[in-house]
Amino acid sequence: MDTLQNLLLGFQVALDIKVLGYAFAGCIIGTLVGMMPGLGPLAGISLLLPATFGLNPIIAIVLLGGVYYGAMYGGSTTSILMRIPGEAASVMTCVDGYAMTQKGRAGAALAISAIGSFFAGTLGVIGLMLLAPTLAAFALRFGPPEYTALLVMGFFILAYMSGGSMVKTLAMAIFGLMLGMIGIDAMSGYTRFSFSVLALSDGVGIVPVAVGLFGISEILMVAGQGKGPEIKHPKLRELMPSREELRSSVGPILRGSLLGFIIGIIPGSAHIISSFVSYGIERRISKHPERFGKGAIEGVAGPESANNAAATGAFVPMLALGIPTGPVTAVMIAAVMVHGISPGPTLIQQQPELFWGFVASMYIGNTVLLILNLPMVGLFVNLLRIPYAYLYPCILCFCILGCYSVSNSTVDVWIMLVMGGVGYVLRKFGYDLAPVALGLVLAPMLELSLRQSLAMSAGDYAIFLQRPIALTMLIMGAVLLLLGLKPLLTKKKDWRDELEAVSE
Amino acid sequence: MSWHRNLTNDRLSGLMLLAVAAFVAWQNRAYPLGTLQEPGPGYTPLLIAAFLGLVGVIIVLRGGSSPGVVETSWREAPRALVILIACGVATYALEPLGYRLTIGALLVFFLGVLERRKPLAVAAVSIGFSMLSFYLIGDLLRVPLPVGPWGW
Numbered sequence: 333m334d335t336l337q338n339l340l341l342g343f344q345v346a347l348d349i350k351v352l353g354y355a356f357a358g359c360i361i362g363t364l365v366g367m368m369p370g371l372g373p374l375a376g377i378s379l380l381l382p383a384t385f386g387l388n389p390i391i392a393i394v395l396l397g398g399v400y401y402g403a404m405y406g407g408s409t410t411s412i413l414m415r416i417p418g419e420a421a422s423v424m425t426c427v428d429g430y431a432m433t434q435k436g437r438a439g440a441a442l443a444i445s446a447i448g449s450f451f452a453g454t455l456g457v458i459g460l461m462l463l464a465p466t467l468a469a470f471a472l473r474f475g476p477p478e479y480t481a482l483l484v485m486g487f488f489i490l491a492y493m494s495g496g497s498m499v500k501t502l503a504m505a506i507f508g509l510m511l512g513m514i515g516i517d518a519m520s521g522y523t524r525f526s527f528s529v530l531a532l533s534d535g536v537g538i539v540p541v542a543v544g545l546f547g548i549s550e551i552l553m554v555a556g557q558g559k560g561p562e563i564k565h566p567k568l569r570e571l572m573p574s575r576e577e578l579r580s581s582v583g584p585i586l587r588g589s590l591l592g593f594i595i596g597i598i599p600g601s602a603h604i605i606s607s608f609v610s611y612g613i614e615r616r617i618s619k620h621p622e623r624f625g626k627g628a629i630e631g632v633a634g635p636e637s638a639n640n641a642a643a644t645g646a647f648v649p650m651l652a653l654g655i656p657t658g659p660v661t662a663v664m665i666a667a668v669m670v671h672g673i674s675p676g677p678t679l680i681q682q683q684p685e686l687f688w689g690f691v692a693s694m695y696i697g698n699t700v701l702l703i704l705n706l707p708m709v710g711l712f713v714n715l716l717r718i719p720y721a722y723l724y725p726c727i728l729c730f731c732i733l734g735c736y737s738v739s740n741s742t743v744d745v746w747i748m749l750v751m752g753g754v755g756y757v758l759r760k761f762g763y764d765l766a767p768v769a770l771g772l773v774l775a776p777m778l779e780l781s782l783r784q785s786l787a788m789s790a791g792d793y794a795i796f797l798q799r800p801i802a803l804t805m806l807i808m809g810a811v812l813l814l815l816g817l818k819p820l821l822t823k824k825k826d827w828r829d830e831l832e833a834v835s836e
Numbered sequence: 837m838s839w840h841r842n843l844t845n846d847r848l849s850g851l852m853l854l855a856v857a858a859f860v861a862w863q864n865r866a867y868p869l870g871t872l873q874e875p876g877p878g879y880t881p882l883l884i885a886a887f888l889g890l891v892g893v894i895i896v897l898r899g900g901s902s903p904g905v906v907e908t909s910w911r912e913a914p915r916a917l918v919i920l921i922a923c924g925v926a927t928y929a930l931e932p933l934g935y936r937l938t939i940g941a942l943l944v945f946f947l948g949v950l951e952r953r954k955p956l957a958v959a960a961v962s963i964g965f966s967m968l969s970f971y972l973i974g975d976l977l978r979v980p981l982p983v984g985p986w987g988w
Binding site: 365368499500502503506507509510513517519520522524525548551552553554555556557721722724725726728729730732733736737740742745746749752753756758760761762763775779782783786787790791792 | 845846848849853856860863864867868871872873874875876877878880881884885887888891892894895898902908910911912913914915916919920923924926927928930931935939942943946947951953957961965966969973977979980981982
């Protein structure tokens with residue numbers, strides 16, 4: 333009852349015309365920013381931060397929050413239409429989203445992405461509203477051993493659920509881990525594998541790598557042939573998902589939302605994990621896993637929902653404990669602190685209108701984004717009617733602009749081009765590129781958390797067995813690894829062999 | 837040359853992964869390894885290189901059944917290389933010449949030379965895209981973009 337009254341208070345605040353206007357503006361800016369590779373939510377929020385100094389704290393946080401989850405919506409648009417991930421968490425959407433575009437189902441993919449994001453965001457807000465303090469306490473129990481176990485489990489899940497050759501999937505994930513080793517080692521200060529290039533001391537960014545591997549390699553494969561891609565142009569009535577597609581999306585949206593929210597509340601975890609795991613789960617439990625990679629709607633609904641739910645879950649530690657889960661929430665905390673307010677355990681009691689106003693604005697923001705994005709599906713899909721000879725040069729320039737904007741350095745553009753060439757060659761040899769992105773993002777976190785864990789335990793590996801959460805996750809990972817190796821030991825077919833047989 | 841005909845995609849890619857692993861392990865010799873209980877900066881990269889090499893060897897050994905390299909079509913490779921080189925040249929010129937001039941020139945190359953579109957369309961798209969994108973991203977969003985010696 334208290335929660336309902338507080339929520340009503342929140343809506344009173346959020347439905348103020350000025351607050352509503354800023355929420356709307358934040359959503360639009362966020363969507364545009366999210367569509368631009370290289371300009372992710374962090375860039376959008378950082379650019380707007382000085383503008384919020386003169387605003388009241390509720391409006392400031394509503395505006396920045398709108399940019400954040402707007403960017404999650406926007407990132408999927410270029411993933412689906414052009415196979416260019418707007419940000420790291422949209423990488424998995426590239427796979428089946430672009431395949432749906434090629435089959436003339438771009439509208440359905442965009443619509444399901446918007447609908448799934450809406451439901452995931454809304455469910456995430458409900459979770460935030462009801463469970464913030466409890467979940468925040470759970471998140472606090474995550475230390476370096478738990479992070480290590482979570483990331484290792486993520487790798488085992490990836491290997492077990494990969495549809496193609498497990499060895500080749502592992503090879504790509506390990507290749508991604510290797511890329512993640514470039515840069516300054518946080519524990520010792522050594523600069524590794526920078527080859528005297530100062531910009532590489534910061535490491536290799538996920539945006540140039542993802543844009544190169546997915547976007548540039550696709551253009552090289554298609555434009556290199558001198559004719560456009562075979563994309564079926566949808567009729568007007570085919571722009572929305574069919575009943576069957578909507579029915580097929582319900583399960584993935586619900587599962588993705590729950591998974592994404594749980595992963596999102598863990599401080600420091602990469603949201604990219606949620607979309608990868610969601611994709612793997614949907615493929616594994618599907619009755620027709622052979623459809624994945626070729627335009628399965630579940631391959632869009634699940635990861636997109638997981639991605640948005642993780643974005644909402646990230647606010648739980650931020651609001652309930654004042655702990656940033658990543659750079660974006662750190663900047664948002666800074667925006668609130670400028671006004672003399674410290675997010676933390678007492679925020680809900682001391683500033684109820686701020687907390688509940690923000691929660692209510694997230695409901696409104698999700699609705700605004702759905703209203704904005706669904707009608708624009710037709711407009712976005714019509715971009716595909718532009719002759720490919722004009723489209724791909726503009727996309728290439730767009731990618732150069734985006735990657736340069738990451739840190740105003742041509743090094744990122746060079747990385748994008750090199751990875752574009754590497755991605756082209758790897759695709760020719762039949763490798764799946766998505767695990768490279770996962771490995772790159774997880775490598776620094778995995779190494780740091782492992783070494784921190786060993787520092788905590790004075791070099792004793794038993795620390796992973798002594799902490800219940802870490803032990804549970806390692807056991808789950810080991811079970812999946814053994815299940816994955818079972819066909820090699822028993823010489824029986826596993827689901828991948830059956831998948832291959834069906835495909836042939 | 838029978839080895840050439842026996843070279844499959846998996847065997848070649850496995851060998852390439854092995855070469856990358858060996859290169860990383862060689863470069864890694866400059867960093868202290870530490871111990872198993874207290875890994876140094878060189879420990880994890882060496883471990884990763886070892887795993888990559890192992891996986892590369894497995895791919896080579898199991899690669900007999902994959903399609904042969906000679907059977908794979910690389911028809912689009914020359915044009916793809918031209919596209920990549922053009923982007924490379926543009927990247928090199930981006931800061932000295934400025935964003936608008938560089939992107940405009942790149943679009944003229946792609947549309948005019950590679951795709952052989954009509955001059956009016958080439959001019960419109962090149963000038964329009966470079967100017968509009970600079971205005972939206974550089975001026976409105978205030979993302980610092982390179983400006984050339986003549987203010988472009």
